[in-house]
Amino acid sequence: xxxxxxxxxxxxxxxxxxxNATFEVTEDSDxxxxxxxxxxxxxxxxxxxxxxxxxxxxDVVARFKRxxxxxxxxxxxxxxxxLPAENAAIQNNTHPxxxxxxxxxxxxxxxxxxxxSYDWTREVATCTPQYYKHEQKMFLDFLQAxxxxxxxxxxxxxxxxxTVLANEQVIDGKGWRSGAAVEKKxxxxxxxxxxxxxxxxxxxxxxxxxxPEKVRIMQENWIGRSEGARVFFEHTDRDxxxxxxxxxxxxxxxxxxxxxxxxxxxxxxQAKTDPELAxxxxxxxxxxxxxxxxxxxxxxxxxTQLSVKHPFIEGHTLxxxxxxxxLMEYGTGAIFACPAHDQRDLDFARKYNxxxxxxxxxxxxxxxxxEAAWLEHLANTAAEAFAEDGIAVNSDFLNGLxxxxxxxxxxxxxxxxxxxxxTVQYRLRDWGVSRQRYWGxxxxxxxxxxxxxxxxxxxxxxxxxxxxxTLGQAGNPLDAHxxxxxxPCPSCGKAAVRETDTFDTFFxxxxxxxxxxxxxxxxxxxKSAAEYWLPVDQYIGGIxxxxxxxxxxxxxxxxxxxxxxxxxxxxxxxxxxxxxxCHETYQDSGGKWLTPQEAERLGEGQVKVGRxxxxxxxxxxxxxxxxxxxxxxxxxxRLFMLSDSPPDRDLDWTDAGVEGAWRYVSRVWRxxxxxxxxxxxxxxxxxxxxxxxxxxxxxxxxKTVDGVTHDLGHFHFNKAVARIRELSNSLEAFNAGDxxxxxxxxxxxxxxxxxxxxxxxxxxxxxWQALGxxxxxxxxxxxxxxxxxxxDDTLTIAVQVNGKMRGTIELAKDCPQDEAQAAALALDTxxxxxxxxxxxxxxxxxxxxxxxxx
Ligand code: ANZ
Ligand code: ZN
Numbered sequence: 001x002x003x004x005x006x007x008x009x010x011x012x013x014x015x016x017x018x019x020n021a022t023f024e025v026t027e028d029s030d031x032x033x034x035x036x037x038x039x040x041x042x043x044x045x046x047x048x049x050x051x052x053x054x055x056x057x058x059d060v061v062a063r064f065k066r067x068x069x070x071x072x073x074x075x076x077x078x079x080x081x082x083l084p085a086e087n088a089a090i091q092n093n094t095h096p097x098x099x100x101x102x103x104x105x106x107x108x109x110x111x112x113x114x115x116x117s118y119d120w121t122r123e124v125a126t127c128t129p130q131y132y133k134h135e136q137k138m139f140l141d142f143l144q145a146x147x148x149x150x151x152x153x154x155x156x157x158x159x160x161x162x163t164v165l166a167n168e169q170v171i172d173g174k175g176w177r178s179g180a181a182v183e184k185k186x187x188x189x190x191x192x193x194x195x196x197x198x199x200x201x202x203x204x205x206x207x208x209x210x211x212p213e214k215v216r217i218m219q220e221n222w223i224g225r226s227e228g229a230r231v232f233f234e235h236t237d238r239d240x241x242x243x244x245x246x247x248x249x250x251x252x253x254x255x256x257x258x259x260x261x262x263x264x265x266x267x268x269x270q271a272k273t274d275p276e277l278a279x280x281x282x283x284x285x286x287x288x289x290x291x292x293x294x295x296x297x298x299x300x301x302x303x304t305q306l307s308v309k310h311p312f313i314e315g316h317t318l319x320x321x322x323x324x325x326x327l328m329e330y331g332t333g334a335i336f337a338c339p340a341h342d343q344r345d346l347d348f349a350r351k352y353n354x355x356x357x358x359x360x361x362x363x364x365x366x367x368x369x370x371e372a373a374w375l376e377h378l379a380n381t382a383a384e385a386f387a388e389d390g391i392a393v394n395s396d397f398l399n400g401l402x403x404x405x406x407x408x409x410x411x412x413x414x415x416x417x418x419x420x421x422x423t424v425q426y427r428l429r430d431w432g433v434s435r436q437r438y439w440g441x442x443x444x445x446x447x448x449x450x451x452x453x454x455x456x457x458x459x460x461x462x463x464x465x466x467x468x469x470t471l472g473q474a475g476n477p478l479d480a481h482x483x484x485x486x487x488p489c490p491s492c493g494k495a496a497v498r499e500t501d502t503f504d505t506f507f508x509x510x511x512x513x514x515x516x517x518x519x520x521x522x523x524x525x526x527k528s529a530a531e532y533w534l535p536v537d538q539y540i541g542g543i544x545x546x547x548x549x550x551x552x553x554x555x556x557x558x559x560x561x562x563x564x565x566x567x568x569x570x571x572x573x574x575x576x577x578x579x580x581x582c583h584e585t586y587q588d589s590g591g592k593w594l595t596p597q598e599a600e601r602l603g604e605g606q607v608k609v610g611r612x613x614x615x616x617x618x619x620x621x622x623x624x625x626x627x628x629x630x631x632x633x634x635x636x637x638r639l640f641m642l643s644d645s646p647p648d649r650d651l652d653w654t655d656a657g658v659e660g661a662w663r664y665v666s667r668v669w670r671x672x673x674x675x676x677x678x679x680x681x682x683x684x685x686x687x688x689x690x691x692x693x694x695x696x697x698x699x700x701x702x703k704t705v706d707g708v709t710h711d712l713g714h715f716h717f718n719k720a721v722a723r724i725r726e727l728s729n730s731l732e733a734f735n736a737g738d739x740x741x742x743x744x745x746x747x748x749x750x751x752x753x754x755x756x757x758x759x760x761x762x763x764x765x766x767x768w769q770a771l772g773x774x775x776x777x778x779x780x781x782x783x784x785x786x787x788x789x790x791x792d793d794t795l796t797i798a799v800q801v802n803g804k805m806r807g808t809i810e811l812a813k814d815c816p817q818d819e820a821q822a823a824a825l826a827l828d829t830x831x832x833x834x835x836x837x838x839x840x841x842x843x844x845x846x847x848x849x850x851x852x853x854x
Contacts, residue, residue, distance in 0.1 A: 057540050057641075147196065211572075258335070343387065466481055517532070596621070
């Protein structure tokens, strides 16, 4: 027998699917829809193993749901704007568009070799004006709806990339891509009002039952809702007050000083006459604006000449510091500090010798002999603040109250005094979308000295990027373009200039899932198409997008709702986050990283084998998907991706694992071809009876289908693979001596083909065809199981006639009495023993015996 020629077979079926438009779909209100989406790739050059895993997972879901009768939308496209294209263009002296389009072509060809069931007619590339003109329109609609605005603000400035970074793009005080220490800078920026949806985004999380708990918690923390109060502290030396935000009004009696952010108006005002303070502020600005940067930095402060009055304690004043740990963008940019119960405040107080006044104590200590010593320790020596729940002490009218009650009582008093108000505060901040970059979507605004920022009229959209551009100089390339920005003001006709910033590239990915529902539309998408397909039923991608991309998409969907684009609220009903692909690492004696090939060439003694780590270019432990697909075929690569680990776990790449997958693929092919001569033709009627061996195989076949159906429905792909392998083993060992057994074997092969189809679609088509079918297995429905074959435990039960043993029957455990009775009376030996007389009585002892009395 020949070998399975996967190269030929895979190319053949890919062409057949394409020629038949097998995976192209349209809305069909009579059919239930299912929308499967994998996070679309950035066209960086070539696909990597992470892509292979992501798209395999999606394809299994898509093909499975399709077989189950759903109208499945499964699209693919390119998240094509972004900085790497600019960098590559500079490096290779090409144009970002050229580089991007070439990469798309390469990667698309690579994806095609994977046999993914995409409707390619819906492909989008976000860098084309056909795509981005719609987001320009969206932006103008947001502007009109009050969801976009411009403001001067402190931004995270990446000194290497010369661009503003969102807080989310600052990791440990460094630019997420450049790794450079981020600086602060003030710029006029466009913002989207994501904070307007703070509560709604939080509420919506509760409805997302098919999201990983972990991701929901991450979003919840990001939104960071907290209840507290704004309190006004009157200045001692002027007729004004300092507004602060606190989540712990219950600790007001423990206030020991006030602190304002380095860019707080009060600090800036004081700095005008205090050069030392001005220098301190500059120091603070060198630190990023991100919380992480601020958390990790040493707490530093500068004491101003100003002070305020304590709202509750007559005659008590508090000095005002400028402190580097207070953020201008959160709350009011000013706090009262309570060192006893806040770690940052305590660090600060110990450093600058400020009083530490404990006002909360643990419940089990209050009123005991230990209380005084405990309070004394916290006040004078403790290095750790007491931030836990407790009972108010040293706090006048609050004394004895538990934390929650003390909070409410303090707020009530503040409100009654007219000194402030209870409020809800979010950590979430508005999304700054301006980027000083070329390779992004131009922001459709024209700045006129008379009219201010004027929206580009709709009939002039899209504002296209100019092709001729000089990259590689510091600053904003569009701004440096000699002519592009000079246009007349749409409102008064005077000479004006275009906005030269482009959108953050998260803009494009915030609505692409909606574009896919109607990718050729002259609008962004039609409402009817969006309503039919959305929400995405299953979204699959990396956990690294748990906060940014998913939150922005959820915000966009709400904003688009409010602008009349669509009616759904949550874009992704189900979410699966996949684990990483890892591989052993290798180093030579000098510590230089080696590729697996280099390590093999050097030989064992020369190589230090390291632990398995996420595949990365820097550690040289990557395996090129193209090589694997070329050597073993797409089905093997796909099978391996599914076999060993659940999708959300990391997966260890091993050569042995891949070879094992390949052996299985060829084995299935050989098994079917070896049996072809002995199989009945397609459509042969089911025989009346089977041998016990045949019954056993049938039962296993149906149980396997049942189990795989459940597994695929719950993303237990590795379990499904294990079941399928077991069935294959039984099939291989099965000896079909008679026609009925041959029929059972065909049934098993056909079911096998159908259940491997989501995972190994080429092999499945090949087997299906070999079995004599003229249809495509891609168009076949999922096999339906015979429930009677699923019953797990069967028992052998004795049948007596008038107390004499006459034979046995096979019955399902705990089967109903009338079924046992009927089976007993149908036995040939029983009929003979009854000799034509009717039964007087049938006694059924469940799971044991049936006695017929005549
Ligand atoms: C007094 C106090 C006493 C506080 C105490 C905490 C503990 P979350 O929960 O994250 O919302 N804060 C307020 N605005 C700030 C800013 N702009 N920069 C830095 N810190 C700020 O945090 C709220 C708490 O963080 C607030 O409650 C405030 O300190 C501080 F025992 O007020 B608290
Ligand atoms: Zn004008």
